Every structure is written in C-alpha cells, then in structure tokens.
Amino acid sequence: MSIIEPRSKHLHIISSLVENKPGVLFRITNLFRARNFNIESITVGTTEQPDLSRMTITTKIDEYTLDQLIKQLRKLIDVVEVKQLDIDNTVYRELALIKMQATDSATKMEITNYASVFRANILDIGKKSITVEITGTPDKIDAFKNLIEHYGIVEMARTGVSALLRGN
Numbered sequence: 001m002s003i004i005e006p007r008s009k010h011l012h013i014i015s016s017l018v019e020n021k022p023g024v025l026f027r028i029t030n031l032f033r034a035r036n037f038n039i040e041s042i043t044v045g046t047t048e049q050p051d052l053s054r055m056t057i058t059t060k061i062d063e064y065t066l067d068q069l070i071k072q073l074r075k076l077i078d079v080v081e082v083k084q085l086d087i088d089n090t091v092y093r094e095l096a097l098i099k100m101q102a103t104d105s106a107t108k109m110e111i112t113n114y115a116s117v118f119r120a121n122i123l124d125i126g127k128k129s130i131t132v133e134i135t136g137t138p139d140k141i142d143a144f145k146n147l148i149e150h151y152g153i154v155e156m157a158r159t160g161v162s163a164l165l166r167g168n
Contacts, residue, residue, distance in 0.1 A: 010060065010062075010063075011040065011058055011059075011060050011087075012058065012059055012060070012061065012066050012084055013056065013057075013058050013084070013085040013087060013090060013092060013161060013163050014056070014057045014058075014059065014066075014069075014070065014073070014082065014083070014084055014085070015054065015055070015056050015082070015083055015084075015085050015163060015164075015165075016028070016054070016055045016057075016073060016079055016080075016081060016082040016083075017047065017052050017053070017054055017055075017079075017080040017081040018052065018053050018054075018055055018078050018079050018080060019051065019052065019053075019078040019079075019080065020046060020050065020051050020052055020053045021078060023078075024053070024055075024078045024079075025044060025055070027076055027078065028055065028057075028073065028076065028079070029042070031069075031072055031073065031076070032057075032059070032069075035069070035072075037059055037061055037065070037069065038059065038060065039057055039058070039059055040058040040059055040060060041056075041057070041058045041094070041138075041158070041159075041160030041161050042055065042056070042057045042058075042160055043055070043056045043159060043160040043161060043162050044056075045162075052080060056092075056160070056161055056162055056163050058138075058160070058161050066084060070082050070083075070084060085163055085165060086165075089165060089166050089167075090163050090164065090165055090166060091163065091164050091165075091166055092137065092161050092162065092163035092164075093135055093136060093137065093161070093162055093163075094135070094136065094137070094138050094141055094158060094159055094160060094161050094162070095133065095134070095135045095158070095159045096133070096134050096135075096141045096144075096145070096156060096157065096158045096159070097123070097131060097132070097133055097155075097156065097157045098131065098132050098134065098144075098145065098148070098153060098155075098156045099124075099129050099130070099131045099132075099153070099154040099155040099156070100129060100130055100131075100132070100148055100151045100152060100153055100154060101128065101129060101151055101152035101154055102125075102128065102129055102130040102151065103127075103128050107151060108125060108130055110151075111130050111132065111148060111151060112130075114144070114147055114148055115132050115134070118134055118136075118140065118143075118144045119134075119136075120132045120133060120134035120135075120144065121133045121134075129154055132144075132148075138161065141158065
C-alpha cells in the first residue's frame with residue numbers, strides 16, 4: 001500500500017492585465033468559483049493605460065492547479081496578460097484600517113506606541129475608540145492585529161494585496 005501525499009498549497013500572487021470593461025471581474029471570479037478555488041484577496045484598479053486594469057489575486061492552491069488556472073485565465077477574451085509573481089522578486093503591500101476600543105488615555109497611548117513601532121498612522125481618536133491605518137505585507141498586518149486584538153477590534157477593513165515585479 002502506498003501513501004499518497006496531498007499536494008502542498010502555498011500562497012500565490014497572480015497579476016493580470018485586463019480590459020477595463022464591465023463584466024471582466026465577474027468572468028474571472030466565476031472561473032475561480034466554477035473550479036471551487038478560493039480567492040484569499042483580490043484588488044482591481046486602473047493602470048497607467050486608462051483602457052487597462054491590473055487585477056491582483058492571491059490564492060492558496062498547489063503548483064499544478066496554479067498552472068492550470070493561469071492557462072484558463074489566459075483563454076478569457078478580456079485578459080491581456082497573466083503571470084504568477086515570484087514573492088521574492090515582487091513588491092507587494094496591503095492596507096488595513098482597524099478601529100479598536102480605547103476608553104481611557106492609557107490604552108490610547110499604548111495603541112499609539114504600538115502603531116509607531118509598526119509605522120502605522122493614527123487616523124481618528126474618539127472618546128471610546130481609536131482608528132489606525134497600517135500598510136505592509138499581510139504578515140505585518142496580521143502581526144499588528146494579533147498584538148492589539150486584546151483591546152477589542154470594533155471594525156476592520158483590509159484592501160487585499162497590490163503587487164508589482166521589482167526592477168524591469
């Protein structure tokens with residue numbers, strides 16, 4: 001009897017240039033849905049060329065499935081270019097807004113100190129809360145979130161990863 005090891009699933013960043021037209025996002029996300037792949041994050045925005053948008057998708061799938069997915073994405077009519085980005089040769093960032101409970105000045109000062117260490121910005125201070133903006137890799141944002149979550153996170157919004165290859 002042989003033991004079959006499951007395929008290893010790693011986080012992958014897929015960057016695609018797509019035509020800036022209605023329905024493109026639906027067609028791409030529908031491809032993921034139809035094949036039962038989860039999208040960890042997705043960001044879409046116009047590029048330096050107004051008729052094109054850059055779509056950055058992060059997903060956790062094995063290498064074989066990733067290869068098949070990229071081939072299927074390339075077949076879509078509105079897709080101009082698709083590539084897997086090498087995490088070691090890519091600049092990638094995410095932004096998060098985190099509102100925490102902070103009812104006293106000592107708590108606000110502690111959160112402000114943590115924000116300073118993580119190079120985050122304080123965006124709002126209310127009587128019972130404080131809102132922080134943090135930008136960085138998803139790991140950095142997770143580390144900050146884990147550090148401050150005992151204060152009580154009231155609300156949080158994350159943008160998803162935006163990424164570009166380094167150099168040329």
